[in-house]
Amino acid sequence: MGEHDPQAVQELFAAEPVESTSPDAARWMQLYEELVAMMERQLEETRAFATSAPDAMRQYLSRENIAILEEEIEAFKSRLAYWTTSGAGQQ
Numbered sequence: 407m408g409e410h411d412p413q414a415v416q417e418l419f420a421a422e423p424v425e426s427t428s429p430d431a432a433r434w435m436q437l438y439e440e441l442v443a444m445m446e447r448q449l450e451e452t453r454a455f456a457t458s459a460p461d462a463m464r465q466y467l468s469r470e471n472i473a474i475l476e477e478e479i480e481a482f483k484s485r486l487a488y489w490t491t492s493g494a495g496q497q
Contacts, residue, residue: 415481424487426492438486442479449475 423430449472456467 415478419485426489431489431492435486435489438489442482442486445475445479445482448477484496 422434452467452471452475456464
């Protein structure tokens, strides 16, 4: 199994517009809203699946899938908050 790649997230953040007033900034805010919503659905579905899974699988999901999804959701919520408060959503 592969390790979680934090560089992929850093590269994503580096691809964002530099200025919050950029015409692309509103699009990034929308993308983060959609990404967070999608990942929250994945998290909910994974948690629901884990409730009926064998103990070993439930523990695996908790330590891997669920933990990674929670971490990434928080990171993407932070970026969404940045774009929302920076004025991109105010245009």
